[in-house]
Structures are given as C-alpha cells and as structure tokens.
Amino acid sequence: MILRRIVRAPYDDRGGVTVFVAICVVALIGIIGVAVDGGRKMRATERADYIAGEAARAAGQAIDPAQAINGTAIVVNPEDAAAAAQAYLRSAGATGTVSVSGDSKALTVTVTGSIDTTFLSAVGIGSLSVTGHATATLLHGVTAPEGN
Numbered sequence: 001m002i003l004r005r006i007v008r009a010p011y012d013d014r015g016g017v018t019v020f021v022a023i024c025v026v027a028l029i030g031i032i033g034v035a036v037d038g039g040r041k042m043r044a045t046e047r048a049d050y051i052a053g054e055a056a057r058a059a060g061q062a063i064d065p066a067q068a069i070n071g072t073a074i075v076v077n078p079e080d081a082a083a084a085a086q087a088y089l090r091s092a093g094a095t096g097t098v099s100v101s102g103d104s105k106a107l108t109v110t111v112t113g114s115i116d117t118t119f120l121s122a123v124g125i126g127s128l129s130v131t132g133h134a135t136a137t138l139l140h141g142v143t144a145p146e147g148n
Contacts, residue, residue: 030119033120037119051096052096052132055098058087059082075105114127115128
C-alpha cells in the first residue's frame with residue numbers, strides 16, 4: 001500500500017468564505033433585530049406620549065367649580081384632576097402618575113410601561129422600558145393673536 005501525503009499550500013484559505021459569510025449573517029441579523037425592536041420601542045413611546053397628553057387634557061377638565069363660579073380663579077381641583085387622569089389611563093390600558101402644580105394650573109402626566117422584544121431577547125434583553133410625558137396648562141382669558 002502506498003501512502004500518499006496530501007500537500008497543502010502554507011496559506012490555504014479554503015473554508016474562509018464560509019466563516020466570513022457566517023459572521024456577516026450574524027451581524028446582519030443583529031442589525032435587523034435592533035432596527036425592529038428599536039422601531040417597536042419608538043412606536044410605543046409615541047403611543048405613551050399620546051396617552052399622557054390625552055390624560056392631561058382629561059385632567060384639565062376637572063376645574064374647581066367653587067373658585068370658577070365666584071370668579072376667584074380658574075384652577076383644577078387636584079384630587080378630581082388626578083382621578084380623571086387615572087380613569088383615562090385605565091381606559092387606555094396604561095399606568096402612570098399625575099402631578100398638579102402648586103398653583104393648580106398645570107398638570108403633568110407620566111405614562112410608564114414596557115414592550116417585549118422580538119430579536120433582542122436572543123441576547124438576554126427580554127423587554128424595553130417605555131415612558132411618555134405630557135403637560136397641560138390651563139389658560140383663561142387668553143385671546144388668539146390677530147391675523148395678518
């Protein structure tokens with residue numbers, strides 16, 4: 001039996017393309033994953049901002065009637081405003097906090113939540129936090145500026 005020896009070139013690169021393609025595919029899947037999950041987070045943040053804005057508007061409707069009727073001031077009743085905002089948040093399926101300024105003329109709503117990730121869960125990131133903010137300010141006696 002004759003033994004044949006296989007002689008290879010010292011810098012043989014067979015199989016090198018396979019490794020390169022495998023690395024590129026993993027990187028491409030990672031980029032797609034960040035784009036998909038990042039886009040989902042942006043949409044969720046926009047929705048949280050929208051819900052916070054609507055909750056702040058709902059809270060702004062809780063004007064204190066005692067002060068408004070006698071002409072003392074146009075301010076919100078803090079307890080009623082917070083309850084109205086929380087009721088809106090519940091109806092929208094969101095959670096958050098409501099704060100009323102010291103002069104009871106500005107209401108700030110912060111919506112918090114999270115979204116489950118699709119691709120990033122493969123690297124251990126199962127969810128991303130989402131926060132939305134909005135402030136409503138009561139205006140009274142303000143007229144729109146004259147046109148042209």
